[in-house]
Amino acid sequence: MSRIDLNVPFSEKDEAKLLGARWDARSKVWFVPDGTDPRLFQRWLPLEQDIGIRSDSYFLAQTVAMCWKCHELTSLFSFILPPGHETLEINEDSDDGDYWFRHSDPATVSYVTDLPPHVVTQLKAVAPYYRLDFSKTTGSSYWMNHCEQCGMKQGDFEMHCEPGGAFFPMDQHAADRIVLYSYRESFGCNGSASWGDHLSFRMRVA
Structure with a gap:
């Protein structure tokens, strides 16, 4: 299963971290670690469809x-x-x-x-x-x-x-x-x- 990256604003990073999100320093992006329910991070999940x-x-x-x-x-x-x-x-x-x-x-x-x-x-x-x-x-x-x-x-x-x-x-x-x-x-x-x-x-x- 591919890794799920998150769209976390800087002002909400502490909240995401508290829920279990991890920080990828190289890519500079928060992500959902294996074994963690992605639904905990619903408001930061990437949008799947093509949007404008x-x-x-x-x-x-x-x-x-x-x-x-x-x-x-x-x-x-x-x-x-x-x-x-x-x-x-x-x-x-x-x-x-x-x-x-x-x-x-x-x-x-x-x-x-x-x-x-x-x-x-x-x-x-x-x-x-x-x-x-x-x-x-x-x-x-x-x-x-x-x-x-x-x-x-x-x-x-x-x-x-x-x-x-x-x-x-x-x-x-x-x-x-x-x-x-x-x-x-x-x-x-x-x-x-x-x-x-x-x-x-x-x-x-x-």
Whole structure:
């Protein structure tokens, strides 16, 4: 069985060591020693699928808005990534290949696909109406919100890309309606990351 290397931030190295992780000084990486259960290190396990966005931690954001179909209030969810998250940048002008770029600002993520299993498990527990579904508008499947009342799909564009959308607050009052649930575990996906001043407003951390 091949060795399992871990993505352990420097600030969490003592915690990983306490759980039994070992440090490979030559490769400068923490790893799971033989005979130790890898599930103890779930939030530091490498992501298996090809992804374009990754982070050592993430927030699940929740707010409430009116369904466009039935006009009833429904809960809506999205991902917000903290400063330090990375996006895979395509390097077409160099032989060095693609590279990971680290961002100093937070970002929201829309049109999400390819979530790792441990993130899906969290979603099923707290956001059952946020699930993978097919969109005729985009001609693709992605994780999207559904109205709690009528089950109608709630598209990502308006809530993420339009000023005043559910996850595009234009003032502190709108930002106050967004609650953040913090998860200290690895995150990865494909999707569309958005940065901007609308993320400078304070949001409530549950």
